Amino acid sequence: MRNLKHTQDGDTLQSSDIGAPSGSMPALQDRRSDHGLRTAISAVERHLIRFEGIDRFLSCCIEQLMVLLDAEVGYAYLRTGYNADQRRVNKEEQEDGDALVYWDFRIFLQTIDGKPTELPNTSNSTYIPESLTTPMILGHCLNEHAPFNHEIPIPKDCPELHNYSLVPVCDQTGLYAVLIICNAHSDCSAKLEGRIKPFIKAASAVMRFIDSSKRKGLPAQTLQGERDFLLDVDDLLNNTFDGLVIINDDNRVVFCNAAAASMVGIGQDVINGSSIEFYLPAGSPPLTRELRPRKSTLDTWHGLTLQHTNGTLSSVDVRYFDIYRGAVSLRVLVLRGDADNSLSKESSSAIHYSFRVLTNVAPVGIIQLNRDWECTYVNDTWCEYSKLSPSESLGIGWINALHELDRQTVLESIRSTLISQDKYEGEFRLQTPYGSTRWVKANACNLYTDTGSVSGLIMTFSDITDHLKTEQALRNLAERDQLTGLTNRAFFSNRMEESLKNIQRLEDVSLMFLDLDDFKHINDTLGHDAGDELLKAVATRLQENLRKVDTIARLGGDEFVVLVCSLTNQNHLHLIADKIIEIFKQPFRILERSLYITCSMGIASASGLSTSSTQLMKQADVALYKAKAAGRNQYRFYTREMDKYADLHIHLRQSLKEVGRNDFSVVYQPQVDIRTGRIVGMEALTRWNCEAAPHIGPDIFMKMIEQSGLIEYFSRWLLDNVLATAARLQKYLGKNLRLSMNLSGRQFHNEFLADELIGECKNRGIEPSVIELEVTETALIDDTELAQRTLGQLRSAGFHIALDDFGTGYSSLAYLRKMPIDTLKIDSSFVQDVLEDQEDAQIVEAILALAKTLRLNIIAEGVEDTRTSHWLKVRNCYIHQGFLYHRPMTEAELTQKLKHQHSLPNLVSDSHPGTQLSILQDDHWEPGQEA
Secondary structure (H helix, E strand, O other): OOOOOEOOOOOEOOHHHOOOOOOOHHHHHHHHOOHHHHHHHHHHHHHHOOOOOHHHHHHHHHHHHHHHHOEEEEEEEEEOOOOHHHOOEEEEEEEOOEEEEEEEEEEEEEEEOOEEEEOOOOEOOOEEEHHHHHHHHOOOOEEEOOOOOOOOOOEOOOOOOOOEEEEEEEEOOEEEEEEEEEEEOOOOOOHHHHHHHHHHHHHHHHHHHHHHHHHOOOOHHHHHHHHHHHHHHHHHHHOOOOEEEEEOOOOEEEEEOHHHHHHHOOOHHHHOOOEHHHHOOOOOHHHHHHOOOOOOOOEEEEEEEEEOOOOOEEEEEEEEEEEEEOOEEEEEEEEEEOOOOOOOHHHHHHHHHHHHHHHHHOOOEEEEEEOOOOEEEEOHHHHHHHOOOHHHHOEOHHHHHEOOOOHHHHHHHHHHHHHHHOEEEEEEEEEOOOOOEEEEEEEEEEEEOOOOOEEEEEEEEEEOHHHHHHHHHHHHHHHEOOOOOOEOHHHHHHHHHHHHHOHHHHOOEEEEEEEEOOHHHHHHHHOHHHHHHHHHHHHHHHHHHOOOOOEEEEEEOOEEEEEEEOOOOOHHHHHHHHHHHHHOOOOEEEOOEEEOOOEEEEEEEOOOOOOOHHHHHHHHHHHHHHHHHOOOOOEEEOOHHHHHOOHHHHHHHHHHHOOOOOOEEEEEEEEEEOOOOEEEEEEEEEEEOOOOOOOOOHHHHHHHHHHOOOHHHHHHHHHHHHHHHHHHOOOOOEOOEEEEEEOOOHHHHOOOHHHHHHHHHHHHOOOHHHEEEEEEHHHOOOOHHHHHHHHHHHHHHOOEEEEEEEOOOOOHHHHHHHOOOOEEEEOHHHHOOOOOOHHHHHHHHHHHHHHHHOOOEEEEEOOOOHHHHHHHHHOOOOEEEOOOOOOOEOHHHHHHHHHHHHHOOOOOOOOOOOOOOHHHOOOOOOOOOOO
């Protein structure tokens, strides 16, 4: 049979080119004309039918190789169990560090009077070093003309050896045997491996069959019965009028009768042993796909075109069935000329009808195009997707369904891909006459005629609109601030990094750092609902008045940043800053109130490639504090003079480094289990009491501490204070009561953080299990591997780990999966709005469900009213922290609370978790009050 594969130039390859890889035609033609090699392969593959035992098979292999290479000595080693999975390794005996694998010395042949003669099979060793078997496992022969390598075992009474070749019998399953051919008169160089590669494949196929039979545990009489079965039908197959081809599990031809060989004018000896795929014409993918082990009894393919070696064409029907006898599973192809068996019009119509029914119930859109890209068939799903009728889709009408913005690109991509790869896959949009759009994933492949030419293509379309919407929602969750919809800190940082890398192309990169003046006053007087509405209104106003190319982000709280690029004139930056100040002069309409608020702004411009994102952010931040110090409602540009430290940085350094100042203090805010009313935890909060900088909250001075490099001094001071308090309160702390403290992002840059914390607790006699360490998501993103390792060490030591401000940072789900977390703390910005903001309520409910699934504890921050408390309680969130229960208190006040709680009996049983001990609430709490 001739395989009609086409080159890119359209020329048809001849029968001698069948299966030739690119660039290897001369070698393959030499191999096909190698009569000795073909004879050796036929002799080996004959054992598939007439198997006479493993020793006879190995003897046959050695004899054929000795003849091929004109060698004087040959012997074989068989790996025990034949299979790599069953090898035995003697771990006690080593040679030069190599593991010794047990081998069986089986056959020893020596050329006597010009004929390979079998001698007694004894050897000086039963081991082959693994350093030699490793390359052979990969299918490589080992050749050497130098003096014999004494690591290789040799037969007893073997003549002097001058050269050797180690030929592996192996495939992807493993290394079955090693054939050692010595004293060869022909060339045993690297050309050997290329020449005898087909021989190795044939021998491996037989060995795999033997190995498979042994693993199935078939008795000897069963194997003999299978061989007898094939011998009995041999004459019958050769005398049938129909062409018969028998193939094995590897799709290799075991037997081809005379009728099949005559159909294509190729000898049986050429076809036998080769892959069936070499003789199937291009354009017959259904047949090749089916040539696998299967259970069906009969299939038929009609009209397969064969080409005789004289150039004539013939059409045959192929009937396909399996035969089984014991472990033997063979497939039979029966070839019959179409004069004897042709499809009737009724059968053709039935097939055509079945095709239409099947495609119309398929859940994907299907269209068929001819070679001129004209549509000849569409199914119902395509019509649903495109809103075009079948008649509107036929011809070139189907192109109207491609979105006008994607049309040209999609058509060019499909055409170029199918020419080079024969298969296309892509995603694009479809549009309907009504203006609606849907995203689809399209797959296309060429259709071929019986002679191998392209007759058209078929395309399928899967609707992925909902999938893409889900992806976009998840992307927004990772990249967008959930309150304002602006870019969040993490995504903005990435955008700024990219802009700075491309500063030469962008010409200018500037950062504007905005902070709302007296925003805390809005929250304190009108509540957080009004504050959040104001933040959203500010975001909207910035988006409406700045350029589309400018990146606007909310970093958190009332801090906004704007990344401005590609300004042709630095004066334009002044115009943008003036415009931002100007837009704040108009009042914001919030909750039926007109609110006036101003902003302060710091501006920094990158000086070149040497400017980093961290440096640019710091410069803009310093300029912002200068603007606030100058009276607010204005902007300042960063100058080098600002590097001499702002006043606040000076006072911070004095407060932290000068002994005896005591400007910093720690207060503790309890966390209450509302089912019992008991305090179950206390969070340590820092206050800065500096006369020169009054009313500076933790959100400001903590940021300044981190940026100014003072975090090491502050962390040491905080750790000493919190652990000292824990030591004094130790009799109240335990399994159900923990003291929590925050760890900053800078602390995670210290790879010895875990050792230091564990050592401090040990020195003070404090059990780590009574301490809960709170970290934020943003504190973990700089070096996630170090953070994960540090948290793992701390958790193993007994510390509890809480993820603070959950939902406000970057890629929350990723850190929940990677980091060793015990507790989630829902940020107060979500909690305080659950009754008014449906989105915040849904986010909190999602967090609660996620925590339950991951078996994490949950704490709600910022609980300030009974309605919110009840809303959380109904949703099984029982640990609350907020002004509704306790304001932050000093250590002395906390001690009194814990003493009182410690003296009380546990009045709440597991069967009545709703009972509350109102005596533990602050004065403003009314006993028994429910929302």
